[in-house]
Amino acid sequence: MKFATKVIHAGIEPDPSTGAIMTPIFQTSTYCQTAPGEHKGYEYARTQNPTRSVLEANLAVLENGTDAICFSSGLAAQDAVIKLLSAGDEIVAVNDLYGGSYRQMVRVWGQWGLKSKFVDLYDAQNLEKEIGPDTKLVWIETPTNPMLNIVDIAAICAIARKHGALTCVDNTFASPYLQNPLDMGADIVLHSATKYLGGHSDVVHGCLVVKDKSLAERLKFIQNACGAVPGPQDCFLILRGIKTLHLRVQRACENAAKIAEYLASHEKVG
Numbered sequence: 001m002k003f004a005t006k007v008i009h010a011g012i013e014p015d016p017s018t019g020a021i022m023t024p025i026f027q028t029s030t031y032c033q034t035a036p037g038e039h040k041g042y043e044y045a046r047t048q049n050p051t052r053s054v055l056e057a058n059l060a061v062l063e064n065g066t067d068a069i070c071f072s073s074g075l076a077a078q079d080a081v082i083k084l085l086s087a088g089d090e091i092v093a094v095n096d097l098y099g100g101s102y103r104q105m106v107r108v109w110g111q112w113g114l115k116s117k118f119v120d121l122y123d124a125q126n127l128e129k130e131i132g133p134d135t136k137l138v139w140i141e142t143p144t145n146p147m148l149n150i151v152d153i154a155a156i157c158a159i160a161r162k163h164g165a166l167t168c169v170d171n172t173f174a175s176p177y178l179q180n181p182l183d184m185g186a187d188i189v190l191h192s193a194t195k196y197l198g199g200h201s202d203v204v205h206g207c208l209v210v211k212d213k214s215l216a217e218r219l220k221f222i223q224n225a226c227g228a229v230p231g232p233q234d235c236f237l238i239l240r241g242i243k244t245l246h247l248r249v250q251r252a253c254e255n256a257a258k259i260a261e262y263l264a265s266h267e268k269v270g
Helices: 003-009 050-062 074-082 099-112 125-130 153-162 213-226 232-242 245-264
Strands: 067-071 090-094 115-119 135-141 166-170 188-192 206-210
Touching: 003 050, 003 245, 050 067, 050 206, 050 232, 067 074, 067 213, 074 099, 074 166, 074 188, 074 206, 074 213, 090 099, 099 115, 099 135, 115 125, 125 153, 135 153, 153 166, 206 213
Parallel strands: 090 115, 090 135, 135 166, 166 188
Antiparallel strands: 067 206, 188 206
8 A cells, every 4th residue: 555545544444333434523522331341442532532543543554553642742742752761761862852842851851850861863873972871762853843954763773772772753844754763663753743744734733653562552551641632623633634645745845856956056055
């Protein structure tokens, strides 16, 4: 199945009760049970929602993972990843980091005993020099927000794995249309779905994708226990946006190439 087909069909089936092609918005907080503890897979909307389940299935396929876990924002997704750590652990992150990510790591998690170190990861050997016994998570953005610098995902992940650290790649700016970090050795992929996945500036959303069932269960526990989940309307809007992801990203790439070509020969550009 090619990418353009995946964005429309992967993980998505017609509604079994009506035959509706578009995934319905299941705007409910609770579900009927046939008896105490006996239900159809849904008992409370913080834990599960059918609209969210379809989106999570779709996202898992797009990133070549086994599980996707959705959140109310990209930073809520980041928060869940960092909750895998313990006081005294260290995060090594790329030094050209999205400001909101930096703020959360330093000003929120710093006061709970987590250490953050920001390193030039554009040369992978810099990670080899800086990683230590307390480093439990290596955080990559590539392209970075907003400077669009590039990190060698495979090289960084190999070093992190050698030292027993998890890697999380913020894939927001590339999108799954251009790269799949799980295929390059990453443990977790993060998206601020607010941006390219949503595509219409009308929803705030975040997600994580993994291909390790044990890691997925840990993150799902955090998702449910801490409750930063998206509503079904938000999930519907992301599903809507994903259907045109390949067209929008391809056009953005073509436009960028045209601008670069023009500027390369402009007399005022050195």
